[in-house]
Structures are given as C-alpha cells and as structure tokens.
Amino acid sequence: MADTSHGAAAGAESAPGMPQLDFSTFPNQIFWLVVTLVVLYLILSRIALPRIASVLAERQGAIQRDLDKAEEMKRAAVDAENAYNKALADARQQANEIVAETKAEIQKDLDKAIAKADAEIAAKAAESETAIAAIRDSATKSVQTVANTTAADIVKSVMPGAGDAKTIKAAVAAIMKG
Amino acid sequence: MATEEAGNGFNIHPMDQFEITNLFGGGPIHWYSFTNATLWMGLAIVAVILLLVVGTRKRATVPSRSQSIAELMYGFVYTMIEDVAGKEGLKFFPYIFTLFIFVLISNFLGLLPMSFTTTSHIAVTACLAMAVFLTVTALGFYKNGAKFLGLFWVSSAPLALRPILAVIELISYFVRPVSHSIRLAGNVMAGHAVIKVFAGFAGALGIWAALPIVSITAVYGLEVLVAGIQAYVFTILTCVYLNDALHPSH
Amino acid sequence: MEGNIAELGQYIGAGLACIGMGGAGIGVGTVAGNFLSGALRNPAAAGAQTATLFIGIAFAEALGIFSFLVALLLMFAV
Known part of the structure; x- marks a missing residue:
C-alpha cells in the first residue's frame, strides 16, 4: 500500500494508528454502506432472486416431468414385454396345434394310401389267383386229355375192345380226383 | 509510535492498507465524500450484478458457469435458513441473502492486491451486526x-440458578452484535495485516525474501478460505439469532 | 535502546495479549477434533451437524480475535 495515500498518513500523526478507529470516517462509511445495502437489496429482491427461484422451480418441474415421462415409458415397456410374452406363448401354442394337425393329416393320408395300396395289392393278388387258377384248370384239362388219350391207347393196345371211351374217361377222372 | 521506524530496514505499516482516503481531491472526509470505501462497495454492487443478474439472464435450464454459482449460493442460503430458522425464517430470505452476498463479495474483492476491504472496518461490520440485532430484537418482541x-429465563435450570443465568443470558445477548461484528472485521483485518507484515519482511530480506513470499502464498490461501467461512459464519449466526426471535423457547 | 517506558509497556502488553490467541487455537482445535471423532463414530449424522461445527468454531475463534484486537489497540491506538 505504498501508493499516494501514504504521504497523508505520515502527516496525520495525531490520528489514531488504526484507521478502523478513526471516527471521522464513520459517517461516510455508514452512509455508503446503507446506500450499498439498499441498492443490493432492491436488485436482489426485485430481479435476481425471483429469477433464480423461477429457474430453479422450472428445472424442478422439468425434472419432475421427465421423471413422470420415464415412469410412463417404463410402464409402457413392461406392457410391451407382457404383450410380447403373451404373443410368444400364443405363437407356441398355435405352432403346437399346427404340428398336431399336420401330423393328424399326414396320418390320415398315410392311412388312406396304405389302405389303397392294400386294396390294390389285394386286387392284384386276386387277379393273379384267377390267372393261376385258369392256368391250372387248362393244365389239368390238358393232363386229362393226355391221360384219356394215353389211357385209351394203353387200354387199346393191352386189351383191344375192352372198354369204350366213356368208361376210360370216367376212370381217369376218378383217379385224377382221387 | 505506530510502527518501528528504526533504521534496520524494517519499514512495515500493516494498518495503512485500511486507510480511508478521499478519491477526488483530498480534504476532510464528509459523509457524502467519494472515498475508496465507496468505490469498493460500488464494485461489490457491480460484481453482484454481474454474477446474479447478468449471469442468470439466459434463465437456462442447463445452467452456465455463472448461473450455476448463483443457483448454488441461492440454494446454500435457502437451505441454511430453512435448517436453522425453520420455514418461518424464509420470509427474511432476501434480507439475509443481501447480507451474505455483501459480506462474501466484499471479502473476496478485498483479497485482490491493492484493493480496499470494506468488511475490515468495524464501522461497516458493526452496522451490519446492529442491523441484524435490532431487526431480530424488534421481531422477537413483535412476534412473541x-x-x-x-x-x-432458562426454565430447564434449577430455580435458584435462574436469576444468575438470566443475567448471563442478558449479557451474552447484548454481546452478540459486538462479537458478531468484531469476528468478521477482526478475521479479515488479521489476515490482511499478516500478509502485509510478511510482505514487509520480504522487502527487507533481499535474497531470503523467498521465504516470506512462500508464507504469503500460504496465508493467502488461508485467507481465501477465511473469506468464505466468515461470510458463512456471519450468515449462519444471523439465522441463529433469527431462530431465537422466532422460537424463543429455551 | 531508546524510547519511553510507555512504549515498552505497549509492546509487552501487545505480546501478552497474543497469548489469548493460543487459547482460541486450543478451543478451535477442541471443537474440530471432537467433531471429527464424533463424525467418525457416526458418519451418517455428521453432515447435518456441519452448521453446528462452524457456529462452535466461530464462537471459539471470536475470543482469539478479541485478544488480537487488544494487541492491535495496544500497538496502534493507545
């Protein structure tokens, strides 16, 4: 503080050494202090403090709004999850149903095809049987004819005139049957 | 008589920094003179306007740096009053905030080199303390x-002790403005005087001046702390006195 | 050595007055130390008592400031 004021201080040797106790400056300080405080009070109570209060209240409101919104979103998310789970369960059930249905259908088709195949096989077997029977009949007939002829020839050669054709035929038939 | 004027190189005037001078044309100091005290009180107003009015003009929801400081101080004083003096004390919020901001800004402005500290003067702090004391006393009688x-009248004490306690309480009540004001002025004055004394050592010690300069740095850091804490203490004691006036049950 | 006896008395008195600051130091240390030990026992309750801490420190410190003031008065104002 070695500035210009020091010269005056050195000269004022009669004044107290502590400027704080120099009562001649008190009215000045008190006057300006009161002015300062009144000005500050007016500035603060009229402008600054209401403004800060409104900003804080607004922020509180904004935060509350955001929190509410977040809460709502959370609820929506929970709802969505529930819906999703439900849909998943539904889908699974439906899939099971479809599987069962398909299985049943396939079984039915299979049964039908098997039945058809069985019938076809049976028909073919019957046809074959008829064919075999026909072949056997014709074969039997041929054998009979051959036997008849052979028998007649044998009888004729062994003892001519012993039997007529009718008797031989009956005898052959009886043997063949027998 | 004021300082040691011996010729050993020490020439320390720790109290000169508190001198009140007429800034325009010397002469005696009248109550209306524009002194350095006036200047620094005016600068305190300017600083408050810059911080609390200009700093908050955007009313941003996401605050800027100065707006954050303003909101921080607002919330700080607000919760302090609410905690100490209760909901009823909030009516006096602008009043207490004015005292707080004036003391705080004056303390911090006083820490600038070559500045003048208005709160180092008993006249100023006594005015502040008397304003609190008179308001609180008047309010106490008005409310209760x-x-x-x-x-x-300490009703929780034994009956025989009560008159003695009443005298002690009465004395301590009237000492309140004294301690309230001298605590602030004394703290600020002491710190500045200590810095000044160390600065005087630094001027005299030549190459060893580094030692006191380091000390000045340390003391300056302490002074920054003290400036904030004394503003806080001044405000919280105001709240305590206000609480006594609002709820005088002892 | 020159100077008058009154000045000698002033300086001695100012030095003696500074002993009071030691008392304030003890007081502030007691307040802060007890607060700390209490706070470490029950950290949950400590935050709410910071205001009380500062009030206690302020009261203890005020007396040191008074003695400092007396020293200043003796040095500069008597």
Whole structure:
C-alpha cells in the first residue's frame, strides 16, 4: 500500500494508528454502506432472486416431468414385454396345434394310401389267383386229355375192345380226383 | 509510535492498507465524500450484478458457469435458513441473502492486491451486526410479545440458578452484535495485516525474501478460505439469532 | 535502546495479549477434533451437524480475535 495515500498518513500523526478507529470516517462509511445495502437489496429482491427461484422451480418441474415421462415409458415397456410374452406363448401354442394337425393329416393320408395300396395289392393278388387258377384248370384239362388219350391207347393196345371211351374217361377222372 | 521506524530496514505499516482516503481531491472526509470505501462497495454492487443478474439472464435450464454459482449460493442460503430458522425464517430470505452476498463479495474483492476491504472496518461490520440485532430484537418482541423475555429465563435450570443465568443470558445477548461484528472485521483485518507484515519482511530480506513470499502464498490461501467461512459464519449466526426471535423457547 | 517506558509497556502488553490467541487455537482445535471423532463414530449424522461445527468454531475463534484486537489497540491506538 505504498501508493499516494501514504504521504497523508505520515502527516496525520495525531490520528489514531488504526484507521478502523478513526471516527471521522464513520459517517461516510455508514452512509455508503446503507446506500450499498439498499441498492443490493432492491436488485436482489426485485430481479435476481425471483429469477433464480423461477429457474430453479422450472428445472424442478422439468425434472419432475421427465421423471413422470420415464415412469410412463417404463410402464409402457413392461406392457410391451407382457404383450410380447403373451404373443410368444400364443405363437407356441398355435405352432403346437399346427404340428398336431399336420401330423393328424399326414396320418390320415398315410392311412388312406396304405389302405389303397392294400386294396390294390389285394386286387392284384386276386387277379393273379384267377390267372393261376385258369392256368391250372387248362393244365389239368390238358393232363386229362393226355391221360384219356394215353389211357385209351394203353387200354387199346393191352386189351383191344375192352372198354369204350366213356368208361376210360370216367376212370381217369376218378383217379385224377382221387 | 505506530510502527518501528528504526533504521534496520524494517519499514512495515500493516494498518495503512485500511486507510480511508478521499478519491477526488483530498480534504476532510464528509459523509457524502467519494472515498475508496465507496468505490469498493460500488464494485461489490457491480460484481453482484454481474454474477446474479447478468449471469442468470439466459434463465437456462442447463445452467452456465455463472448461473450455476448463483443457483448454488441461492440454494446454500435457502437451505441454511430453512435448517436453522425453520420455514418461518424464509420470509427474511432476501434480507439475509443481501447480507451474505455483501459480506462474501466484499471479502473476496478485498483479497485482490491493492484493493480496499470494506468488511475490515468495524464501522461497516458493526452496522451490519446492529442491523441484524435490532431487526431480530424488534421481531422477537413483535412476534412473541413479552414471551420473548423467556429467552433469558432458562426454565430447564434449577430455580435458584435462574436469576444468575438470566443475567448471563442478558449479557451474552447484548454481546452478540459486538462479537458478531468484531469476528468478521477482526478475521479479515488479521489476515490482511499478516500478509502485509510478511510482505514487509520480504522487502527487507533481499535474497531470503523467498521465504516470506512462500508464507504469503500460504496465508493467502488461508485467507481465501477465511473469506468464505466468515461470510458463512456471519450468515449462519444471523439465522441463529433469527431462530431465537422466532422460537424463543429455551 | 531508546524510547519511553510507555512504549515498552505497549509492546509487552501487545505480546501478552497474543497469548489469548493460543487459547482460541486450543478451543478451535477442541471443537474440530471432537467433531471429527464424533463424525467418525457416526458418519451418517455428521453432515447435518456441519452448521453446528462452524457456529462452535466461530464462537471459539471470536475470543482469539478479541485478544488480537487488544494487541492491535495496544500497538496502534493507545
């Protein structure tokens, strides 16, 4: 503080050494202090403090709004999850149903095809049987004819005139049957 | 008589920094003179306007740096009053905030080199303390009537002790503005004087001046802390006195 | 050595007055130390008592400031 004021201080040797106790400056300080405080009070109570209060209240409101919104979103998310789970369960059930249905259908088709195949096989077997029977009949007939002829020839050669054709035929038939 | 004027190189005037001078054309100091005290009080107003009015003009929801400081101080004083003096004390929020911001800004402005610290003067702090004291006393009698005197009648003490305690309480009540003001002025004055003394050592020690300069740095850091804490203490004691006036049950 | 006896008395008195600051130091240390030990026992309750801490420190410190003031008065104002 070695500035210009020091010269005056050195000269004022009669004044107290502590400027704080120099009562001649008190009215000045008190006057300006009161002015300062009144000005500050007016500035603060009229402008600054209401403004800060409104900003804080607004922020509180904004935060509350955001929190509410977040809460709502959370609820929506929970709802969505529930819906999703439900849909998943539904889908699974439906899939099971479809599987069962398909299985049943396939079984039915299979049964039908098997039945058809069985019938076809049976028909073919019957046809074959008829064919075999026909072949056997014709074969039997041929054998009979051959036997008849052979028998007649044998009888004729062994003892001519012993039997007529009718008797031989009956005898052959009886043997063949027998 | 004021300082040692011996010729050993020490020439320390720790109290000169508190001198009040007429800034325009010397002469005696009248009550209306524009002194350095006036200048620094005016600068305090400017600083408050810059911080609390210009700094918050955007009313941003996401605050800027200065707006954050303003909101921080607002919330700080607000919760302090609410905690100490209760909901009723909030009516006096602008009043207490004015005292707080004035003391705080003056303390911090006083820490600038070559500045003048208005709160280092008993006249200023005594005015602040008397304003609090008179307001609180008047408020106590206005709110509670004669029951306010119950503050001095300690009903929880044995009956024989009560008159003695009443005298002690009465004295301590009237010492309140004294300690309230001298605590602030004394703290600020002491710190500045200590810095000044160390600065005087630094001027005299030549190459060893580094030692006191380091000390000045340390003391300056302490002074920054003290400047904030004393503003806080001044405000919280105001709240305590206000609480006594609002709820005088002892 | 020159100077008058009154000045000698002033300086001695100012030095003696500074002993009071030691008392304030003890007081502030007691307040802060007890607060700390209490706070470490029950950290949950400590935050709410910071205001009380500062009030206690302020009261203890005020007396040191008074003695400092007396020293200043003796040095500069008597």
